Amino acid sequence: MNKKLIREAFVEVAGKQTEPLIDFLDGKKYVNEFLIAKKLDLPINHARNILYKISEFGLVSSTRKKDKKKGWFTYSWKIEELKSLDFLKNMILKRMDQIKNQINSRETREFYVCEKCHVEFNEENALLHDFTCPECGSILDRKDNTKLIKEMRRNLENYAATLKIVYEEVEREQGVEAKKVRTKDATIKRVKAKERAAAREKEKKRKKKELRKEERKRGKAAQKSKHSKKKKKQ
Secondary structure (H helix, E strand, O other), rough: OEEEEEEEHHHHHHHHHHHHHHOOOOOOOOOOOOHHHHOOOOOOOHHHHHHHHHHHOOOOEEEEEOOOOOOOEEEEEEOHHHHHHHHHHHHHHHHHHHHHHHHHHHOOOOOOEOOOOOEEEEEHHHHOOOEOOOOOOOEEEEEEOOOHHOOOOOOOOHHHHHHHHHHHHHHHHHHHHHHHHHHHHHHHHHHHHHHHHHHHHHHHHHHHHHHHHHHHHHHHHHHHHHHHOOOOOO
């Protein structure tokens, strides 16, 4: 499990308070919520609220067990790795689209700025105010977007690099899941094959038993017939 990627997904949906969860939540076994609360050093209700929020996005799943003495349910939680990675993938793709649109806007449109107030205007709004800052009355300067566009492209490259890692992790996890499915299917096939073999053997024994029973009946009938003929001759 790539904890760094999962952590990014958690933080995106519920903030930095979820970061410690990655250190003791597991993607293969469920962890009791009281242990989670203890590890987070939070009241159980607060810990539950965090977990519920993450679960709304499918990043974690839970099982519940009823306390026979107290009558309430206790939940255990685990990370849904593939769903978390899929969420992160979609988030990155969305942000990359936003950056591309921003780059396109900066490359094709004019922007103006007030150097005193540090307020930016697009060309339409600058024209509306006669290229004068409505706050201080200063003349608006045309903004050079070269540095900003360069920074946006760098962010785009960083997202693309992270996205590549996400796709690799998704492919790896899918391979693991597919292997589990194949193993499970193979186990089911073996069990069914044993059941069929046992059923055939049972049917074979039943037929043998029926055959022996039928043979005994015929033997008794033959013996009775023989005895009856012998009695008639006498």
